[in-house]
Amino acid sequence: MERILQMIFMLSMFYGLGQNGEVKKVNHDVELELEAEYRYFFDEARFDGQEDHFLSFALQPEYSVSWNKGYESINLQGFFRLDRDDERTHWDIRELYYQKAKGNWELNVGLKKVYWGVIESNHLVDIINQTDAVESFDGEEKLGQPMAQFSWITNNFGTFDFFYLPYHRKRTFAGASGRLRFGTIINQDDLGYESGAAEWRQDLAVRWKYYFGIFDIGLSHFYGNGREPLFVFDQAGNINAFYPVINQTGLEAQVTHDAFLWKLESIYRNAEAQSFFALAAGFEYTFSNIDGNGLDIGVLGEYLYDERGELTLNALQSDFFFGSRIAFNDTADTAILIGGIADLNSSSKIFSLEASRRLGSTWTVEAEARIFNSIAPSELILSNFENDSFFRLSISKFF
Amino acid sequence: MFTLNVNHTTMRKSILTIMAFFGLILIYAQTAEDRGLQIAIAAEEADLGFESSTVELKMILKNKNGQTSERSMTTRTLELTEDGDKSLIVFNSPKDVKGTATLTYTHKEGSDDQWLYLPSIKRVKRISSNNKSGPFVGSEFAYEDLSSQEVEKYGYKFLEEKGSLLLVEQDPVDPKSGYTRRIVTYNKDKGYRIEKVEFYDRKNALLKTLTYNDYRLYKNKFWRAATFNMVNHQSNKETLLEFSNYDFGVNFSDDDFSQVALRRAGN
Numbered sequence: 038m039e040r041i042l043q044m045i046f047m048l049s050m051f052y053g054l055g056q057n058g059e060v061k062k063v064n065h066d067v068e069l070e071l072e073a074e075y076r077y078f079f080d081e082a083r084f085d086g087q088e089d090h091f092l093s094f095a096l097q098p099e100y101s102v103s104w105n106k107g108y109e110s111i112n113l114q115g116f117f118r119l120d121r122d123d124e125r126t127h128w129d130i131r132e133l134y135y136q137k138a139k140g141n142w143e144l145n146v147g148l149k150k151v152y153w154g155v156i157e158s159n160h161l162v163d164i165i166n167q168t169d170a171v172e173s174f175d176g177e178e179k180l181g182q183p184m185a186q187f188s189w190i191t192n193n194f195g196t197f198d199f200f201y202l203p204y205h206r207k208r209t210f211a212g213a214s215g216r217l218r219f220g221t222i223i224n225q226d227d228l229g230y231e232s233g234a235a236e237w238r239q240d241l242a243v244r245w246k247y248y249f250g251i252f253d254i255g256l257s258h259f260y261g262n263g264r265e266p267l268f269v270f271d272q273a274g275n276i277n278a279f280y281p282v283i284n285q286t287g288l289e290a291q292v293t294h295d296a297f298l299w300k301l302e303s304i305y306r307n308a309e310a311q312s313f314f315a316l317a318a319g320f321e322y323t324f325s326n327i328d329g330n331g332l333d334i335g336v337l338g339e340y341l342y343d344e345r346g347e348l349t350l351n352a353l354q355s356d357f358f359f360g361s362r363i364a365f366n367d368t369a370d371t372a373i374l375i376g377g378i379a380d381l382n383s384s385s386k387i388f389s390l391e392a393s394r395r396l397g398s399t400w401t402v403e404a405e406a407r408i409f410n411s412i413a414p415s416e417l418i419l420s421n422f423e424n425d426s427f428f429r430l431s432i433s434k435f436f
Numbered sequence: 437m438f439t440l441n442v443n444h445t446t447m448r449k450s451i452l453t454i455m456a457f458f459g460l461i462l463i464y465a466q467t468a469e470d471r472g473l474q475i476a477i478a479a480e481e482a483d484l485g486f487e488s489s490t491v492e493l494k495m496i497l498k499n500k501n502g503q504t505s506e507r508s509m510t511t512r513t514l515e516l517t518e519d520g521d522k523s524l525i526v527f528n529s530p531k532d533v534k535g536t537a538t539l540t541y542t543h544k545e546g547s548d549d550q551w552l553y554l555p556s557i558k559r560v561k562r563i564s565s566n567n568k569s570g571p572f573v574g575s576e577f578a579y580e581d582l583s584s585q586e587v588e589k590y591g592y593k594f595l596e597e598k599g600s601l602l603l604v605e606q607d608p609v610d611p612k613s614g615y616t617r618r619i620v621t622y623n624k625d626k627g628y629r630i631e632k633v634e635f636y637d638r639k640n641a642l643l644k645t646l647t648y649n650d651y652r653l654y655k656n657k658f659w660r661a662a663t664f665n666m667v668n669h670q671s672n673k674e675t676l677l678e679f680s681n682y683d684f685g686v687n688f689s690d691d692d693f694s695q696v697a698l699r700r701a702g703n
Contacts, residue, residue: 068531101703106686112703138700141691152559177557188696196696246695248549253562295547296566325567326614330671333570368497368505368574370533398505401532435531 064107068099074431078216080424086213093120097131108138114181118172124212125171131181143188148181151200153244153257155291155300156317158339158358158378159351162287162302164259165242167206174217174407176351180206195247195254202240205230205262205280216425223278228266231281231309238262238282255289265350267311281308296323300339313344319358331366337376352419355381369394383413399436405429472592472604479628480587486658488514488688492681497575500672507533507573512701513584514688520544521584522693526701535702539693540565542584551695553702560695569614576644576666576675578614581635590618600625616640626651629659637670644668655684 076091095118103110114131134147151165166179185201207225211218232238240261247254263283268276285306292299298321305314319339327334339358343349360376371394378387388408395401405428412423490512498504508529514522520542527536535555542548548565568580590606597603602622608615614637621632630648637643648661664677691697 068534070531107700110703136700136703138691138697140689143696143700150558152557154559155561179557190691190694190696196694248562248695291562293549293562293564296564298562298564323564323567326570329569329614331571331574333567366571366574368499370574395530395532398530399532433532 062106063102063104066099066101066103069436070095070097070099070433071436072096072431072433074429076216076427076429078425078427080426082216083421083424084218084220087216087218088121088214091121091125091216093118093125095119105137110136112136122171122212122215124209124215127169127171127209129169129180131179133181141190141192143186143190145184145186145188148183149186150179150181151184151186151198153255153287153289154302155253155255155289155298156302156319156339157321157337157360158319158376159302159317159341159353161304161315161317162255162257162289164257164264164285164287165200165202167208167264169209171209171211171215182206195245198244198246200240200242200244202242202261203237205236205238205240207236207280208264208266216427217422219421221276227278229279230262231279232262236262251293253289253291253293255287257287257289259283259285259287263306263308267308268348268350269310281310283308296325297321311345315343315345315349317341321362323362331364333362333364333366335362335364336360337362341378347415347417350418352380352385352416353378357381369396380413380416383415384411385413385416385419386410387419399434401433401435403429403431403433405431468594469592471594472606473587475594475602475604475622475624475628476587476590476592476606478624479622479630482627482629483658484515484517486513486515486655486684488512488684488686488692490681490683490686490688491660491679494678494680495573495575496676496678498674498676506530512686512688512692514690514693520548520586522690523584524693524698524701537698537702539695539698540583541693542586544586544588548583551698553698555702558699560699566612568610568612576668576671576673577677580608580610580613580615581646581666595619601631602628614638615643627653627657627659629661642669652682654682658684 072095074093074095078089082089097114097116099114101110101112113133116131117128118126120126130148132149134145134149136143136145152163154160154162160176166182168176169178169180172178182202183204187199189197207228209225210223213222230236238261242257242259244255244257261282262280266278267281268278270276283306285304288303290301300320301318303316306312317339319337321335321337323333323335325333337360341353341356341358343354346354356378358376358378360374363373365371374391376389388410390406393401393403408426409423412419414420490510493509493511495507496504506529507527509525509527512524516522523540525538527533537553539551540548550563550565552561552563554561569578571577572579572582589609591609593605595603595605600623602624604620604622606618606620615635616638617636619634620630622628623631629651633646634642635644644666646664646666648664650662651659652662653659660679660682662679666675668674
């Protein structure tokens with residue numbers, strides 16, 4: 038926290054300098070999203086203390102100020118959630134960074150979110166930010182990561198992103214009353230580090246992104262504290278969990294041909310205690326404007342492989358994802374995503390549905406369902422969640 | 437020999453006559469197509485040299501019962517002459533999609549390259565530009581109506597001249613277009629600016645009419661309409677585009693149209 042405050046101070050200094058140097062147009066922008074959410078887990082809880090009904094409120098304020106024709110800015114995004122599960126009640130500074138762009142480079146300093154990858158059902162390559170694991174099931178919500186990011190855009194050799202990551206943030210797990218947890222309640226403070234410098238280990242990452250015709254390619258390397266904790270089981274059955282020091286090389290590729298997107302993501306992660314290879318490959322095809330009225334139906338298929346097998350933390354070790362994205366392209370932006378993930382070596386399946394639309398001009402409503410179906414008892418991770426199928430309904434107001 | 441000679445001469449004459457006759461038709465036909473193409477080129481040339489611009493855009497969607505909804509965006513354009521223009525569109529409202537942005541590299545031939553930025557998860561995604569005929573964000577404008585209008589994307593036929601107005605039929609080259617043809621009305625006295633476009637659907641029935649209003653001249657050369665009004669005759673829906681704060685003095689370069697710039701624009 039102290040670190041964050043230091044950063045705020047630093048940024049305000051930057052801001053002061055910027056303002057003195059550039060007296061021209063300064064743009065301020067304030068936004069606020071308020072959300073009410075209800076989650077209902079309709080199967081009887083597997084572990085003691087777990088609740089069925091969760092009412093929750095979240096707010097997400099945003100502020101940005103830009104000057105120098107938009108080439109310099111400070112951006113802030115906060116987040117707070119109040120939930121029945123104490124561990125899901127949390128706040129975070131998603132982003133608070135100073136940005137400066139000039140010609141073919143851009144610099145970002147502060148807490149920020151960065152996304153890498155092309156695959157929809159699993160995010161192997163994406164490693165800069167810690168996952169906000171209590172916030173959503175799909176792993177797409179992230180915690181703000183302290184960083185200095187320097188982007189260099191070359192004329193003929195694509196874009197290089199260099200990251201200096203001075204601080205590691207731990208993953209939060211559901212508390213005693215929460216669902217989607219293991220039998221043993223994991224407190225994030227119980228997890229240690231392999232590195233002697235612990236969360237202050239100074240980590241580095243680099244990514245090269247290149248585009249040529251119908252090809253988009255990304256190559257990345259990360260060296261530092263892993264974002265995923267490593268669970269090691271000893272002979273007595275005790276679990277030892279910690280954040281290992283990892284080297285991870287990632288590859289992303291997409292071919293965009295007519296209405297087809299062909300996608301590939303692959304990583305090789307190397308740590309003292311564990312090294313493995315993982316891959317995801319798939320396609321997305323969109324039948325657009327089917328009815329002459331804007332209806333788009335996308336079909337998605339993705340194969341997911343992880344060499345860790347049953348130790349794969351998100352259980353996508355040898356699975357197939359199939360899904361469909363339906364967009365009505367109406368004034369309310371109505372969209373539906375339905376899908377399923379089937380384990381190719383067992384009976385386990387997870388079905389999901391996400392739907393959203395706008396009401397009026399400042400409200401949105403979202404519905405989500407995740408159904409765990411025929412989860413095989415042999416699933417080390419997933420078997421903990423077999424009774425955690427849920428419905429979720431949320432409504433948001435934007436100011 | 438003599439007879440033969442005569443015959444030969446007559447034959448040559450006939451051939452010449454026939455050739456001249458077809459030639460005339462050919463010249464006539466070429467004139468309609470050539471003139472159409474010439475007008476399109478003249479219109480393009482009249483607009484050459486704007487280099488880069490930025491504009492605020494308000495879109496008002498009206499359904500057949502007259503209910504309206506609004507969205508607003510900012511558009512940046514970079515003029516390129518060897519290949520098509522580059523453009524970056526950022527949504528400002530509705531607030532739930534604020535920061536959503538698209539980056540498009542138009543190509544004179546072949547499909548455009550397009551990326552989408554999703555601000556909630558900070559993701560840049562390469563998307564297919566295959567969907568030409570689909571509506572842009574629920575409006576009566578199809579994607580192809582809003583993409584950079586390159587001369588190479590149509591076949592042309594001059595139709596008629598009404599005072600300073602020139603009507604040209606344009607047939608899209610791309611088979612994925614939602615139209616069989618468009619009839620475009622140019623104003624030759626006003627830098628070949630477009631006054632009206634009529635769109636005919638795949639069944640060759642009149643689908644939409646787009647009218648350009650409240651033109652203003654910028655930098656003493658570039659005509660820009662402040663309002664575009666698209667009326668769909670088949671669904672009775674309507675979309676109004678209102679442009680404001682045109683700025684031609686922004687001096688953008690390629691660096692302002694990179695994927696890094698796309699990410700930055702959506703902040």
